Every structure is written in structure tokens, then in C-alpha cells.
Amino acid sequence: MRRRLWALLPLALTTLLVACCPAIASATIERATLHAGFSPNRLGASTTISFGFHLETAEGLAPPAMTSVELRLPAGINYATTTLGLAICQPQALLARGLAGCSPNSRLGYGSAFVEVPFGVGPGTEIPEIQALMGPPRNGNVVVLFYANGLTPVFAQLVFSGEVLPDSRPFGSQLTTEVPTVPSIPDGPDVSIVSAQSTIGPSHLTYYRHRHGHVVPFHPVGVSVPEHCPHGGFPFAAQFGFQDGSSASASTYVPCPARRKR
Amino acid sequence: MGGTACRMSRKCFGLSGAATTPSELRTLVAALSVALLVSAALVSASARASSPVAGQSRIISLHETGRLHLTNKRGFVLNEVGTASGPIRGRIYIHLKIVSTNRVTAEVNIYPSDGSLTGYATAAYRVAGPTASFTGTMSIVRGTGAYRRAHGSGLGFTGTIARSNDAVTVSVTGKLST
Numbered sequence: 300m301r302r303r304l305w306a307l308l309p310l311a312l313t314t315l316l317v318a319c320c321p322a323i324a325s326a327t328i329e330r331a332t333l334h335a336g337f338s339p340n341r342l343g344a345s346t347t348i349s350f351g352f353h354l355e356t357a358e359g360l361a362p363p364a365m366t367s368v369e370l371r372l373p374a375g376i377n378y379a380t381t382t383l384g385l386a387i388c389q390p391q392a393l394l395a396r397g398l399a400g401c402s403p404n405s406r407l408g409y410g411s412a413f414v415e416v417p418f419g420v421g422p423g424t425e426i427p428e429i430q431a432l433m434g435p436p437r438n439g440n441v442v443v444l445f446y447a448n449g450l451t452p453v454f455a456q457l458v459f460s461g462e463v464l465p466d467s468r469p470f471g472s473q474l475t476t477e478v479p480t481v482p483s484i485p486d487g488p489d490v491s492i493v494s495a496q497s498t499i500g501p502s503h504l505t506y507y508r509h510r511h512g513h514v515v516p517f518h519p520v521g522v523s524v525p526e527h528c529p530h531g532g533f534p535f536a537a538q539f540g541f542q543d544g545s546s547a548s549a550s551t552y553v554p555c556p557a558r559r560k561r
Numbered sequence: 562m563g564g565t566a567c568r569m570s571r572k573c574f575g576l577s578g579a580a581t582t583p584s585e586l587r588t589l590v591a592a593l594s595v596a597l598l599v600s601a602a603l604v605s606a607s608a609r610a611s612s613p614v615a616g617q618s619r620i621i622s623l624h625e626t627g628r629l630h631l632t633n634k635r636g637f638v639l640n641e642v643g644t645a646s647g648p649i650r651g652r653i654y655i656h657l658k659i660v661s662t663n664r665v666t667a668e669v670n671i672y673p674s675d676g677s678l679t680g681y682a683t684a685a686y687r688v689a690g691p692t693a694s695f696t697g698t699m700s701i702v703r704g705t706g707a708y709r710r711a712h713g714s715g716l717g718f719t720g721t722i723a724r725s726n727d728a729v730t731v732s733v734t735g736k737l738s739t
Contacts, residue, residue, distance in 0.1 A: 385724060386691065387690035435689070436688065465661040
């Protein structure tokens with residue numbers, strides 16, 4: 300009798316897991332939405348790129364812990380003009396001292412995220428501070444460091460990095476980011492990222508330079524909106540990878556700017 | 562003059578001092594003239610062959626350094642002008658095009674006092690904080706003046722861009738045939 304009970308244990312545990320943790324058991328994420336924008340949205344103009352996503356399972360629950368995200372940006376964005384990231388932020392300094400560990404001239408943008416802790420610890424919570432900074436280049440590619448400063452209930456200061464790589468048409472580049480998992484409670488499941496938004500661009504950023512013995516603030520120049528808008532708008536797309544091996548993708552378009560009246 | 566003297570005295574002396582007839586003397590003068598002409602032609606040809614601008618190719622070891630500043634930006638292209646120093650000195654113009662997040666192409670024109678050189682380069686491009694750098698190869702495809710036969714490929718092409726003001730330093734190394 301006792302032997303039969305032991306034999307049933309794996310089955311019982313599996314059933315319990317599926318019942319308690321649909322987010323982990325689910326192998327597919329059915330709903331991923333992406334939004335993006337240029338501010339200002341004017342052909343050839345220095346701009347701030349904003350992007351964000353929302354993820355949920357088909358049942359409307361929090362997704363498994365995210366492990367990677369690839370954000371694909373439209374072709375024609377001009378990186379030649381930008382003065383963003385005039386300093387490099389070292390990840391170790393960022394972890395040790397937070398934003399104070401890096402030059403303000405390394406800041407690229409900012410954002411926030413909304414996370415959920417599984418097992419009904421409570422409703423989702425916002426991580427109000429996510430900073431994007433210029434990291435040390437990797438394999439000759441630009442690296443964007445993301446610094447997330449979580450307080451309650453997720454006490455975690457995280458640094459993770461994305462690499463800017465060339466992409467194929469209709470995209471011009473992609474930001475490929477490996478996302479570390481964040482344990483919710485000791486030995487508990489990892490935190491789910493439900494949504495996040497961030498900017499890359501000069502909006503609300505102030506840099507400093509030395510001029511004639513004085514420190515002078517200035518606004519950096521952002522990347523430029525492409526000179527030409529493809530039919531249907533500027534394409535953006537994202538691919539998300541999750542801890543359970545599943546993935547999801549989403550795409551969106553930024554509408555072509557209105558033509559100026561002559 | 563000698564001919565007139567011979568005709569008057571009816572007796573002439575050759576170079577060896579031996580007496581010659583006027584007809585022998587005419588033959589001797591003609592032979593000497595031909596020899597002088599041939600010698601002059603040979604000396605002239607020899608002189609032409611030893612001149613560096615006479616069609617013989619020569620090899621120049623390039624180690625050019627250029628310091629340039631931005632004149633304007635057009636889309637993805639930085640147009641730069643400055644001065645080249647090294648074996649070939651003169652004004653240098655570079656049109657640097659950023660073709661992707663990690664590649665650039667460039668057209669390079671150098672104007673020394675005795676001609677011009679034009680080359681094209683492709684290079685890997687990386688941004689590292691205040692400085693972007695590029696490393697690749699360049700080919701010299703045409704020239705004018707003393708460099709009209711210039712060609713060279715696989716030349717080293719490296720440089721930096723100061724991102725705050727787009728000032729460029731560039732270095733070109735390798736062998737150039739002219």
C-alpha cells in the first residue's frame with residue numbers, strides 16, 4: 300500500500316503544480332502587445348524612442364519569468380547624429396552605487412515595469428525606476444545597460460544589458476537583451492514581468508560638459524527618425540523568451556508623420 | 562673649314578696625322594656625325610629611363626595620418642576636411658557613411674601639390690562612450706598628376722570620431738604603387 304502511494308507522488312505533484320501555477324505550467328504566451336513611438340515624430344529629426352510591452356497568458360494570468368527580449372527597430376534610424384552616451388557606465392559601479400556610480404552623460408533613457416509575484420503574495424507591483432545607460436561595448440557593438448531598482452515587495456537592484464545589433468529589412472537594428480530572473484521569495488518561483496516601458500532618447504536628460512572652466516548643462520542629440528517613412532509606417536517588433544522555454548512575439552507600427560503644409 | 566683648306570692646298574691631314582683625300586675626309590666626317598647622333602640618342606633614352614616620372618612604377622610606403630573636422634552632416638554621411646601628413650602631404654577630404662550600427666564606408670580624397678588620390682574604404686565601427694572608432698581596409702582606385710597610375714588595395718584604414726564634435730583622425734598604412 301505504502302509503495303503504491305509513493306508511486307503516485309510524482310503524478311500528484313504534477314497535478315498540484317498545474318493547478319497552483321498555471322503561469323509556469325503554460326507553455327505558450329498567447330497575448331503579447333507592443334507599443335512604440337517617436338517623440339517628436341518628424342522625418343530626420345532628433346527624437347526619443349519610446350517602447351513598451353504587455354504580456355499575459357491565454358487565461359489572462361501573469362506570464363512565466365522572462366529570460367530574453369529582442370526589440371527590432373525600423374531601418375533608417377540615424378545613429379550618426381546622436382550624442383547620447385558620451386560616457387560609459389561600468390556595470391559594477393552601477394550595482395555598487397546605483398545611478399550615482401555613473402556619469403549623467405552615460406544615461407540613455409528611463410522607464411518602469413510592472414511585475415507579479417506568483418502564489419498570491421499580493422497584487423502586481425510597479426518597479427518605478429528603470430534606467431537605461433551606455434555600457435562598455437561588447438564585440439564592437441553598443442551595449443545598453445538597464446538598471447532596475449525594485450523596493451517592495453521585490454527588493455532587488457538589477458543590472459542587465461542589451462546589445463545593439465544590425466538587423467535585416469524592414470528593420471535596421473535590434474536591441475537583444477538577456478533578462479536575469481528575480482526570485483520572489485527564498486526558494487520560491489521567479490518574478491513575472493507583466494509589462495514594461497522605457498525610452499531611449501534625450502527627453503528629460505541633461506548632460507554636462509566643461510567649458511571655460513565651468514560645468515555647462517546641455518541636452519544631448521538623439522538618434523534621428525528615418526528620412527523616409529515606409530508604406531504603413533515605421534515597423535517595430537519584439538520577441539520574448541521565457542523561463543519555461545516558451546516564447547511570444549508582437550509587432551506594431553509608428554504612423555508616418557503628417558506632411559508639413561507649405 | 563677643313564674642306565676649304567684641303568681644296569686650296571690639295572693635301573689634307575686626317576685625325577691620325579696621315580694625309581687623306583677630300584673624299585676620304587667626307588666619309589670620315591659622315592661616320593663621326595652618325596656616331597655622335599647615335600650616342601646622343603642613347604644618352605637621351607638612358608636619361609628618360611632613369612626618371613621617376615617616365616612610366617616606370619614606383620612603390621610608396623604609406624603611413625598617412627589625417628586630422629579632420631566636420632564640415633557638414635547629410636543623413637548618415639559625415640563630410641570632413643583636414644590635413645594629411647606622411648609621405649603624401651596635402652588636403653584630405655573624407656565622406657564617412659555609417660551604414661549600420663557597426664559598419665562604415667568612406668570615400669577618401671587626398672590632394673598633394675603634384676596630383677590627387679582617391680580611395681574607398683570599408684571598416685568595422687564601434688561606439689565606446691565619447692569616442693567611436695573604425696578599423697578596416699582601403700583601396701586606392703584612381704589618381705591624377707604624379708599619381709595618375711596610382712593603385713593599391715588592402716591598405717590599413719583606422720581612425721576615431723570624437724562624438725561631441727565629430728572631429729576625425731584617420732590613419733592609412735600600406736604599399737601604394739604609382
